[in-house]
Amino acid sequence: MSSAPALDIDHIAKLARLALTAEEKARFAQQLGDVLHHIEQLAKVDVTGVEPTAHASPIFNVWQADVAQPGLTVADALRNAPAQRDNMILVPKVVE
Amino acid sequence: MSSKLYFRTIADLAAALDAKQLSSVELTQAVIARTHAVEPCIHAFNSFDEADALAQAAASDARRAAGQSCGPLDGIPIGLKDVIAVTGQPLTASSKMLKDFVSPYDATVTTKLKKAGAVLWGRLNCDEFAMGSSTENSAFGPTGNPWDPTRVPGGSSGGSSAALAAGEAIATLGSDTGGSIRQPAALCGVVGLKPTYGLVSRFGLIAFASSLDQIGPFTRTVEDAAIVLGAIAGHDERDSTSFQAEIPDYRAALTSQRGPWKLGIPKEYFATGLDPEIAASVEKAIAFYQSQGCEIREVSLPHTQYCLDTYYVIATAEASSNLGRYDGIRYGHRSTAAKDAVDIYAHSRAEGFGPEVKRRIILGTYVLSSGYYDAYYLRAQKVRTLIRQDFLHAFRDVDALLTPTSPMPAFKIGEKADPLALYLCDIYTIGVNLAGLPAISVPCGFTKSGLPIGAQLIGQPWKESNLLAIAHAYERAHDWSAQFPIF
Incomplete structure (x- = not known):
C-alpha cells in the first residue's frame, strides 16, 4: 500500500458481474483512482496488536430454537419473479 | 405551534385526537392535500396510496371512539423511506433495479408502527440504495429542499427530511449508514435521530452496509423523536445484531433526566472546511449549555x-x-x-x-x-476499533459530544459533481456509525440566506434517554422548530 495500485477495472467488473461500457470503465477507473489515493492514508495508522471490529454491537453469536415459523406463500414468494411458470422461476438454459 | 395541522407535532396532535377535537381522517386528509400542493415542487415521495392511508385513519378513529387507542402514534401519518418494507406496497430503494418490486412482508419497524396505530403514509425518495448525501442519486429524480427547492435536502434520506419539513407527513423514518438521517435533518431544519447500532431491528430494511445501517426517526421536536423511538426500538430475533436491551420510557426521560451535564467538544470537528456560519451557530449552542451550568470540555478524537x-x-x-x-x-x-x-x-x-x-x-x-x-x-x-476507542475514551469524562452535523448548509442541486467532494459531506457523521453510537441532529439556527443549520449531539451507547434529554434542554429554550419554510 505504499502507492496507489492500479485498479484493473475489467477484472473487478467481471468479479462484480457488472457489464460496464467502455465509457463507464474509463470514468470509474479515474474516479476510483482518486478515491483509492485518498484511502491510501489508512496505511499510516499503526494497527499493531489491534483487533478488527466487524460491528459495534456486543453480540457475537445468536442461537435460535429450530422451530418452523409461518413463511411466505408460493404466490407471495413468486410475486416479484421476472418470469415464472408452474410455481417455478424461469431462467435461460444453463447447460446445453 | 403552527395553526396548520400538517405542521404540528405528534405530541400536540395526539392530545387533540384524544380530546376528540380532531379525527385521524381529518388529519390524514390535511396531509394528503398538502402533499398534492407541494409535491410538484419538492418530489419527496416515490409513491403513496391515499385510499390505504385513509382506511388506516378511519380504523384509528374507530379505535379511539371505542376507547382502544394504541397511544400517541395512533392516527398519526408517518412516511417511510423507500428502503423499508410495507406489505403490498412498492419498495424501490429509488433504483431502476426494484422499479416494479412489491413488498411481500413487513419490516419489523413497519409491524411496530402498525401496532402503535400509525397511519403509514407513502414511500419517500432517497439516494439509490441509500448511497449518497444529496438524494440526487435517485433513479426517479432529485428531491428539493423545502427551504429552497433549487437546493438538495441532504441524503440519503432526503425524501424523509423534505417531506417532514414541507408538511407532507407528521414524522418520517429514514436509515443512517454514514449520516443519512442526521445530515438531511440538519439541511432541512428538523430533528433526526440515529439510534445505537442494534437498538432498532433492521429486518425488512434493504441492506446497504449491514454493520453500519440503523433505522431512526425524523421529527419536528425531540419529544416527538422520543415517542417514535419508543415505538420502533426493541429486540427482534429476526435481526441477529438486535440487542436485548430494556426499552425505557424515552419521553418521560426528557424531564426526569436533568443536567447539568458534561459536554465534550471534539477539536477535530471544528477544523478547516467548516462553514463559518455553521461554526458560529454551534458555538452559540455550546454557550447555551455553558449558561445552564454544563461543564464544557475540549476533547480529542485523534483518529477522526x-x-x-x-x-x-x-x-x-x-x-x-x-x-x-x-x-x-x-x-x-x-x-x-x-x-x-x-x-x-x-x-x-x-x-x-x-x-x-x-x-x-x-x-x-x-x-x-x-x-x-x-x-x-x-x-x-x-482502524475502526481505534475510532471506537477514541469515542469510548472521551466518554470517560463527558456525557455527550457536541459538534456540527454537516460542514455545509444545503447546496445547489447539481453543484457537487465529483464523488469525493460529496463524500466530504459526511465527515462529522461517519465516525458515529463506525463506533455504533447514538446521535441526534437538532436545528440550531439559520444562515443569513435562510438555510437551516443543525447541531449534532453524540451519546454513549444505549444512553438514548440521556441524549434526548440533553437535546430537549436546548430545544426547549429555542424556537427553531417553530419556524417553517414558506413556499
Whole structure:
C-alpha cells in the first residue's frame, strides 16, 4: 500500500458481474483512482496488536430454537419473479 | 405551534385526537392535500396510496371512539423511506433495479408502527440504495429542499427530511449508514435521530452496509423523536445484531433526566472546511449549555482524519456483498439483452444500477478481492476499533459530544459533481456509525440566506434517554422548530 495500485477495472467488473461500457470503465477507473489515493492514508495508522471490529454491537453469536415459523406463500414468494411458470422461476438454459 | 395541522407535532396532535377535537381522517386528509400542493415542487415521495392511508385513519378513529387507542402514534401519518418494507406496497430503494418490486412482508419497524396505530403514509425518495448525501442519486429524480427547492435536502434520506419539513407527513423514518438521517435533518431544519447500532431491528430494511445501517426517526421536536423511538426500538430475533436491551420510557426521560451535564467538544470537528456560519451557530449552542451550568470540555478524537477512508472501505465492501442478491433471477430487473444465464447477471445489474451504486460495488469488490483484503478491508476494521476507542475514551469524562452535523448548509442541486467532494459531506457523521453510537441532529439556527443549520449531539451507547434529554434542554429554550419554510 505504499502507492496507489492500479485498479484493473475489467477484472473487478467481471468479479462484480457488472457489464460496464467502455465509457463507464474509463470514468470509474479515474474516479476510483482518486478515491483509492485518498484511502491510501489508512496505511499510516499503526494497527499493531489491534483487533478488527466487524460491528459495534456486543453480540457475537445468536442461537435460535429450530422451530418452523409461518413463511411466505408460493404466490407471495413468486410475486416479484421476472418470469415464472408452474410455481417455478424461469431462467435461460444453463447447460446445453 | 403552527395553526396548520400538517405542521404540528405528534405530541400536540395526539392530545387533540384524544380530546376528540380532531379525527385521524381529518388529519390524514390535511396531509394528503398538502402533499398534492407541494409535491410538484419538492418530489419527496416515490409513491403513496391515499385510499390505504385513509382506511388506516378511519380504523384509528374507530379505535379511539371505542376507547382502544394504541397511544400517541395512533392516527398519526408517518412516511417511510423507500428502503423499508410495507406489505403490498412498492419498495424501490429509488433504483431502476426494484422499479416494479412489491413488498411481500413487513419490516419489523413497519409491524411496530402498525401496532402503535400509525397511519403509514407513502414511500419517500432517497439516494439509490441509500448511497449518497444529496438524494440526487435517485433513479426517479432529485428531491428539493423545502427551504429552497433549487437546493438538495441532504441524503440519503432526503425524501424523509423534505417531506417532514414541507408538511407532507407528521414524522418520517429514514436509515443512517454514514449520516443519512442526521445530515438531511440538519439541511432541512428538523430533528433526526440515529439510534445505537442494534437498538432498532433492521429486518425488512434493504441492506446497504449491514454493520453500519440503523433505522431512526425524523421529527419536528425531540419529544416527538422520543415517542417514535419508543415505538420502533426493541429486540427482534429476526435481526441477529438486535440487542436485548430494556426499552425505557424515552419521553418521560426528557424531564426526569436533568443536567447539568458534561459536554465534550471534539477539536477535530471544528477544523478547516467548516462553514463559518455553521461554526458560529454551534458555538452559540455550546454557550447555551455553558449558561445552564454544563461543564464544557475540549476533547480529542485523534483518529477522526481516518474516518472517511475507513468508512468507504467498510461500507463499499459490505455493499458489494449485500447487492450481490440483485442478479435478475428471483426478483428485480432482468435484462432482455442477455444471451445466457451468466450474462443475465452482468446485464441486469448494468441496466438496473445507477452510476454511484456501480462505483461503490466496484470499489467494494476491489477492497475484498484476493491480494487486497488484508491491506484494505482488514486494516479498515482495525482502524475502526481505534475510532471506537477514541469515542469510548472521551466518554470517560463527558456525557455527550457536541459538534456540527454537516460542514455545509444545503447546496445547489447539481453543484457537487465529483464523488469525493460529496463524500466530504459526511465527515462529522461517519465516525458515529463506525463506533455504533447514538446521535441526534437538532436545528440550531439559520444562515443569513435562510438555510437551516443543525447541531449534532453524540451519546454513549444505549444512553438514548440521556441524549434526548440533553437535546430537549436546548430545544426547549429555542424556537427553531417553530419556524417553517414558506413556499
